Amino acid sequence: MSEMPLVTSARSAEHETDKQTKQEERGLITPRTNTPAVQSKDHWTHSAYKASAPFVPLLTQEIIQWLDPQTTDTILDLGCGDGSLTAKVAERSARVAGFDASANLIEAGRSTYGSVSNLSWHVLDCRYLEGSEEIKEGEYDKVFSNAALHWILRDASSRMSVLRGVYRTLRPGGEFVFEMGGAGNCADVHAALLAALVHQGISIEKARETSPWCFPSELLMKNMLEEAGFRVQRSKLEYRPTELTSEKEGGLEGWVKLMGAQFLEVLDTEDKTEAVVREVCDVLQTILTHEEDGSMYLGYVRLKVIARK
Numbered sequence: 001m002s003e004m005p006l007v008t009s010a011r012s013a014e015h016e017t018d019k020q021t022k023q024e025e026r027g028l029i030t031p032r033t034n035t036p037a038v039q040s041k042d043h044w045t046h047s048a049y050k051a052s053a054p055f056v057p058l059l060t061q062e063i064i065q066w067l068d069p070q071t072t073d074t075i076l077d078l079g080c081g082d083g084s085l086t087a088k089v090a091e092r093s094a095r096v097a098g099f100d101a102s103a104n105l106i107e108a109g110r111s112t113y114g115s116v117s118n119l120s121w122h123v124l125d126c127r128y129l130e131g132s133e134e135i136k137e138g139e140y141d142k143v144f145s146n147a148a149l150h151w152i153l154r155d156a157s158s159r160m161s162v163l164r165g166v167y168r169t170l171r172p173g174g175e176f177v178f179e180m181g182g183a184g185n186c187a188d189v190h191a192a193l194l195a196a197l198v199h200q201g202i203s204i205e206k207a208r209e210t211s212p213w214c215f216p217s218e219l220l221m222k223n224m225l226e227e228a229g230f231r232v233q234r235s236k237l238e239y240r241p242t243e244l245t246s247e248k249e250g251g252l253e254g255w256v257k258l259m260g261a262q263f264l265e266v267l268d269t270e271d272k273t274e275a276v277v278r279e280v281c282d283v284l285q286t287i288l289t290h291e292e293d294g295s296m297y298l299g300y301v302r303l304k305v306i307a308r309k
């Protein structure tokens with residue numbers, strides 16, 4: 001593996017700034033001055049995440065094997081959430097920086113793992129990663145992401161910019177290792193949400209537009225990564241039905257309210273919101289339930305990738 005100095009000299013930093021300014025002028029990257037650090041609304045709370053989706057950072061054995069953290073590694077965790085997985089990665093690495101758009105979740109991470117000295121926390125809407133002053137060219141050995149890229153890549157207009165930002169902040173030879181929702185992810189609940197919105201008078205076009213997700217196929221992801229300059233080393237798409245919690249605030253209802261918050265926001269009354277949540281839960285009741293014990297499974301599809309700079 002080739003090595004890049006972690007601290008750039010003053011002259012090369014000046015050169016990089018010049019290069020960046022020229023790229024900004026040519027519209028190749030998002031200008032740094034236009035970078036909103038925080039999303040307009042924080043849909044995430046730590047308690048809702050713990051009640052509805054505690055399995056997300058736990059079902060990660062394979063992707064952590066793919067990441068294979070080394071004690072010399074500097075790693076950026078893109079969409080780190082409350083940082084429970086980030087902290088595990090930090091136990092085996094030199095330094096880990098957690099970036100997430102949710103100030104609530106970053107605060108939860110900071111308060112739980114604030115004393116871990118090789119871990120840092122950053123609130124950033126990663127759709128604007130490329131133009132962010134928080135990341136430097138060639139700063140990291142690896143960029144890691146679990147269950148966050150399908151949110152971060154939601155807007156077709158900023159997708160390539162995010163991937164270029166990841167590419168820029170990796171050192172030559174560095175790896176982008178991620179797991180995200182892939183084509184067909186949670187199609188059950190996705191379809192039920194769209195239909196329930198239409199039943200409340202929202203047009204199908206508007207309902208589709210509110211979707212906060214991008215679930216790419218392996219081919220689409222490969223094409224986008226290659227366009228950003230990466231070489232895909234390994235990739236896998238798999239159907240992984242995932243058991244929902246039986247927590248009071250969790251289960252399918254908690255999941256829909258947390259993960260589907262942006263769909264629900266398009267409705268203008270509490271009654272309509274409740275009606276959509278109810279319809280989704282009613283429609284999916286028998287589809288998702290395992291009769292033998294009443295447990296419920298959502299149709300998660302995971303896309304795992306290792307891409308090299």
Ligand SMILES: C[S@@+](CC[C@H](N)C(=O)[O-])C[C@H]1O[C@@H](n2cnc3c(N)ncnc32)[C@H](O)[C@@H]1O
Pocket residue numbers: 044056057078079080081082083084085099100101102105124125126127145146147148149151152
């Ligand atoms: C399902 S959680 C996964 C969190 C964490 N990686 C884990 O494994 O527990 C998805 C995360 O993506 C973050 N996210 C969504 N959109 C984002 C954006 N535009 N920029 C940064 N983070 C974002 C959310 O705030 C949330 O923490």
